[in-house]
Amino acid sequence: MVAKWVKFQVIEPEKQDWLRGYNAAQQYRDQEGDLDVPYEHQEGAYPLGRWLSDQRRAFRAGTMSGKRADELEELGMTWDTADTAFAENLAAARAYHAKAGTLAAPRHATALDKPVGQWLTNLRRPGGLGKEPERAARRAEQLAAIDPDWNPRVLGWTVDWQRHYVGLGALLKAGARLDEIVPGMTHRGNDIGRWLARQTRDWARLNPEQQHRLGKAGMKPAARAQKTSARTSVKAAGVGEGSDPFTRGITALQQYIQREEKTMVGRQHVEDLPDGTSVRLGVWLSNHKSRRDRLSDQQLAQLADLGLAWAQQPQQGGEA
Template structure:
């Protein structure tokens, strides 16, 4: 009821607001509270609206299997996408832990720590293989909700991409039967045959992505100083700051797979196509 609402000359909206204040301050008797509750009194308007929006979110999840949704998403005539986006803002649920628990009960990835595209693809894959036994298999070209799930799955299994995933991402994939492809081992050349230099197994881009994943795992950030040099486990030094700067300037020429890798690591400009 709006605060300024009047029933005839009586300021009913203001009176209802005063009853809520008295109830919250412990200044109302049990009998008065019961009489108001019989009339449908809602003591916390915020909680009531949350429950209504939560029902809309559940309806969306039933159709799309995820709550990591675009801002434009709607369900039950409610702007569920914008509502969820607002709740993901830092501090939005600071004094409402029960709201966070309710959302996680619907979808643990409702506010993912990585690019939104990843949980959207994963949610569909999870539903596709839910009743299957053995390794998860979806062929490239199999599209759901406009997403090529088979192609996405094949990419996640690549050793260099798998290594760049966050621990939580790998855990989710393993839980539904997804494992990385074996690393290709190049046989050693016989003595005296051709060049003795080792075979090149990772491209410059793959080394840069691996270095970024390592830096993020250590620091929790993808903001890298331009002069920073990251050393990989095999001793390779990657000028990570320069790599990111150059890659961002060439983003229009990057393949979809490379953009997906960078977006999965948390680079917003790779997911949106614009500067972060």
Template sequence: MPDTAGVWGPRRKLRMPVRHLAGESTGSFVNRLAHAHELELGELLGRVGVGRQPVNPRLPALAEVYVNRAALEHLAALSGRPPHRLQLALTNLQRRFLLPGDEPACWQWPFEVREGHLVRCCDLCALARGAREAAWLVCPDPWRVCLRHRRFTDDHRGEEPQVVRLDELPEVMRAHAERLQLQRRFGAAGTELFADGFQVVARWWARMPDLWSWTQRAWRVGLEAQELRTAPLVIYPEAVQLAREMLRYEQEGARSRAARAVWVEQVQQLMSGWGLEGDEGCELTQWLDHHSRPAASVNIGVAPEDGEEESRLLLRFAAPRDPVMVADWVSFNVIDTERQDWARGWAKLKTYVERERHARVPYGHREGATPLGQWVAEQRRAYAAGEMSGQRARRLEQLGMVWSLADERFQENLEAAKAYYGQHWTLCAPRTATALDKPLGMWLANVRRPGALEGHPEWKTALEAVDEDWNPAWPPD
């Protein structure tokens, strides 16, 4: 019996099982499942349920798939796993991420990941699990270090090298191991300490990206020294060292002016060894001001049993942090040094959207002295080529950016087709048919022409989901 598709789900599982990767995104797993069976991604998604597929072909690197309960069951059947096992394997299939509604089976592929970042998986880790193509993980940070294989990956798209080998940067490997030790020992407090240290050093990098030690690290692994994606990697050792110094200050608990001055002097001596001189200590003062009053002490470690002495470490962590703020600090979002011309273009587009209520800017349009239409066209080109960072793309998506005008027109006509099918139970519409004030019959005649859907398998899948006989062998008229 064939495993027919659509809202009714597959009849049987696919013939070849595909092993998941720990922390893998749903989009990455579905993409690998499709390729393992020589299917187009849109064709496989059509067997999971109905939904709108994005235009950009590099989808698993750019966005995530979310499904409802019925589509989860279909995907589980296709992969040969019970739904609960698949939910354990893929984070974004967990109950809290499921789309509302049980029927019909549907999926969404929004550009914005609800939580975390899509980060390239270490190529050797993926290969060990049988994945012979790029795979993507959902990570709390927009970058990831693999200690086992000495690899650094991030969420940047279309930039080489996509997997950075760290054999030439043993100090980064040591720093990552120390960070993990800090977090294991102190839990959330350790995470916040690293976020503090990372944020301060990142601000120094924003002012002095050409520091010799940072430039040398970038060059040793083939990265551009002043690129934003390089910063988390090259400042890692200093960020961890500063976090250690912050931990020492918190543990001592002294908050007098003299104690502050001594601590700042000690850290500045450490900074001079890194090559940082001058006025780079202002962030230290700001951090101290935030920690001017110690909070209640927190016991770190395993509680003693009856009759045993207290041996846990007392950590006087000054001010509790908002977890979202901590994630932003570690993610390098707070000090995102966007190119000024791109930031100006984004601001002009925001003004245009607020006024016009859409982001479909004509090519020749100027917003003041800014050629906004040309700027928007360049963003579409960069997105289609996979050269745009995930952060920039998300910002444009939030303004309602239309990546493909053809796709937008198709979706408008598809809604008209659904409305017509709801009334007539067929898409064998005459050329004169209309729906939702659209010339539906003429549009259907155009998309039925040979080659009209070439390069858009997701369009064909969407039409078949409405009516599998949308393109009949007999004349529709």
């Protein structure tokens, strides 16, 4: 009697649930031709993506019978646990994009209880998509299907710039006029107005694609930016030629922030530039911070625009 009770109350329901999952997997395979099922996918009302993830865990733990493993393999099941984890994070990325309209997530961002911001940051690093070229290409395609600009670094700008650009588009779509977007107007906590003012002022420092995108939104460079060459702008900032230490330091800092997405630099850090030279970036920053009162307003503005709080100009009636 005990054996029958166990069979009907425990074994049989578990078997029936497994058969429901298997039938849903078979139906998906017959329709799509494979079992490349997104983690959040439901086949009808059945959570097929989650079920397949559970089967991979059982296979990895050795608790799945050989018969069940064979039956799933006949359907085209792959047991790669790395792809399983990627699929789960990809579902979180979709959820984040549905709310934010972008995958340019800050590091602390979460979705579906997963640290999607840190995960995306890791993927953008060299080799972050995996060492196998085919797998890396497939993952890049999956991310691009959610957001073509998921990795703005390859386009020549930072994740922070992309996040503000998407915020600008959201404000315009909501009915705001470009001249109404002034410092203090925010989107998802980002000051789009202040960012917009910087783009107008520093138009000549943007790459052609950035200028094209902002131009489509109705932006135009400030008059002085149209009349002043890049070389003259550098001299106006009091930094001389491109080989000037301050200019090289700014270039190294921009490169570091674009790669690491942070402004904190270790004292001993050395940044290698594309021309083969190096900048002792940690020392350079420390020296300029200690000599803040000897920097020009233009130099301080360049440093402040890169996010260095100590370089912020004091507001009238306030503190630095």
